[in-house]
Each structure stands twice: as structure tokens, then as C-alpha cells.
């Protein structure tokens with residue numbers, strides 16, 4: 001099997017599996033308990049928080065462990081709206097049209113609840129223009145959400161430029177869904193002025209059901225859950241100690257590996273695209289480097305249904321996906337590709353190949369050979 005669906009989920013790193021197993025076997029007391037075993041669990045969480053803080057160059061008190069990026073994004077969006085709702089004044093929020101469902105659907109829901117929301121379109125590369133963000137800001141704007149790397153196309157958003165615009169509006173929080181960026185492209189939370197930053201464990205060789213929200217100190221935020229005082233009160237509930245320790249390890253490995261991963265992935269991407277570009281009728285939906293992260297390639301074969309291509313590849317042992325895993329079962333044109341291209345046929349035929357630095361040149365040769373066979377097999381059927 002050749003797995004090229006790393007943006008949907010990644011195989012856990014062997015060190016992560018080992019660490020999680022050890023913690024599950026040995027450190028099972030409740031971290032809030034006052035006995036020594038509880039203290040040992042608490043210490044593991046404290047150390048994991050420091051590891052994350054060091055890897056991301058933030059302060060340990062800014063790390064909130066969650067159950068994954070969906071929760072982190074919900075906490076960022078609804079938690080910010082709630083923090084500002086106290087005096088009952090109307091507020092305004094800004095979001096890009098290409099966010100992952102775990103951000104986009106939060107805004108849709110806030111809109112239904114009466115929040116004033118501006119959706120920012122993207123250009124043909126899938127990128128937001130910082131000037132459009134600035135033009136949308138109003139006196140009562142409380143937050144801007146723009147993701148780092150798009151999970152369907154790999155489009156890279158100009159976060160440093162958006163951060164620089166937002167530095168002139170200190171009351172506007174800057175929220176970034178960083179899930180697809182960490183370990184693949186550089187990120188600088190402080191330098192770019194990011195106030196709220198979400199990550200997911202299972203996209204970087206960590207465990208599923210683990211994530212973080214970085215909340216810069218003093219950024220207004222209210223919790224979504226109420227209960228104990230865990231995670232500085234922002235995320236009550238007994239901590240997932242093995243998950244937290246495994247996640248911290250995965251974050252450290254991803255951050256350390258980023259520069260070499262980038263070089264390797266750029267070369268694999270170029271190699272794959274060189275071959276794929278010879279196939280007809282191919283349309284490349286991902287922008288070129290440096291406007292895209294190197295691990296995601298999104299292509300369409302207009303006239304060939306993406307599900308048919310994906311299943312034909314699977315019969316040859318190649319795993320790729322249509323759209324993102326969360327929306328692929330809806331059988332609707334991709335919202336992201338529609339926002340980029342306004343072309344329903346292209347948006348209905350997108351295929352996502354998502355690589356990992358563990359892929360080899362031989363894997364790319366196998367992948368492109370399978371694409372060649374499948375498109376040759378399907379092309380006559382198109383003409384009928």
C-alpha cells in the first residue's frame with residue numbers, strides 16, 4: 001500500500017507510540033490528585049507543556065491542551081465571541097472563505113446567532129489578500145481567522161503580512177488554524193502576531209484526539225466547557241495524559257524536522273508534478289511553490305469523477321483522497337476549489353495527494369505510474 005493521504009491523518013511516529021504505551025501502563029493516576037502518583041502525572045503534563053512551548057517559541061502558560069484541532073478552533077472562535085459578548089454590544093468577525101469546516105462552520109453558526117461576519121474571498125491561487133482584510137475591519141471587529149496552509153490545495157496564506165496589518169488594530173485577535181503547516185513550512189507565532197493558534201496531533205505523527213490551542217497572554221477568551229480548573233480553566237476535564245505526552249513529542253519532532261522536510265517535499269512534489277503534467281486532461285489546482293506548502297498536490301481530470309479515479313487508484317494500492325476527509329463523504333463540489341476557481345466541474349473533480357517526508361522517489365514513480373494507467377483506462381469512457 002502506498003499511503004498518500006497524510007493531510008487526512010498520519011501514521012503515529014514509533015517514538016510517540018512507545019511513549020504513549022509507557023505512560024498508559026505506568027502513569028494512570030489523576031493529575032489533579034494530591035498523592036504522589038497524581039503528582040507524577042501532573043509533572044508529565046508540565047514537562048509536555050514546556051516541550052510544546054519551546055518547539056513553538058511561546059510561553060508554557062500559553063499552551064492549552066485540547067481534544068484536537070476541531071475543539072481548538074471552536075474554543076478560539078466561540079470563546080472569543082463569548083469573551084466580547086458581556087456588554088451586549090454588536091460585534092464583527094472576519095474569516096476567509098477557504099477555512100477548514102472546524103472554523104468555517106463555527107462562523108456559520110455564529111452568523112445564525114446574529115454575529116456580524118465578513119467572509120474574505122481568495123484569489124486564483126487560493127490566497128487571501130491582506131488589503132482585503134484591512135478593508136473589512138470595522139470599529140467593533142473582534143477577530144480575524146485565516147488558516148496557515150489550506151488542507152485541500154496546500155495554498156499558503158500570507159500570515160506575516162496579515163499579522164503586520166493587524167498589529168495596527170491591537171483589539172482585533174488574530175486566529176490561525178496551523179494544522180497543515182507545522183512540520184512542513186516555517187511558522188513564527190510571535191513574529192507574525194498570532195494570538196490564537198490551533199494544532200492537531202494526528203496530522204503530525206501524534207495521536208488522534210489530541211490538539212492544542214495557543215492563546216497569547218491577555219487575549220480575551222472564555223471557555224466552552226465548565227468544570228474543574230485544568231488547562232488554566234480554559235479546558236476543564238481530567239487531562240488525556242498519554243495523549244498530551246505523545247502530542248508534545250510529535251510537535252517537537254515536527255518542528256525540528258521542518259527545514260529538512262521542506263527540502264525533501266519540494267523535490268518530491270516537483271518530481272510528481274513533472275510526470276502528472278504529461279497526463280491529459282490534467283488541471284493543477286494547487287499554486288506553485290512558494291505560494292503553496294510542498295506536501296499537498298490537488299489536481300483535477302475534468303470529465304473524470306474524482307471518486308472513480310480515487311477508487312481505481314486504490315485498486316492499484318495507492319491511497320489518495322477527494323477533498324478533505326471531513327467533507328469527502330458529502331459528494332458536493334469542494335467549497336475551497338469553488339472559492340478559488342468558480343468552476344463547478346473543477347471543484348467536483350479535485351483529487352488530493354498529500355505526501356510526507358517518509359515518501360521516497362520510488363513511491364513517487366509508483367504514484368505517477370498508477371495515475372497514468374488509471375487516466376488511460378478512464379479516458380475512452382469519457383468520450384462516450
Ligand code: PLP
Nearest residue numbers: 068069070100102151177179200
Ligand atoms: N483544521 C485543518 C486545516 C484540518 O486539516 C483538520 C483535519 O481534519 C482540522 C482542522 C481538524 O483537526 P482534528 O481532526 O484534530 O479535529
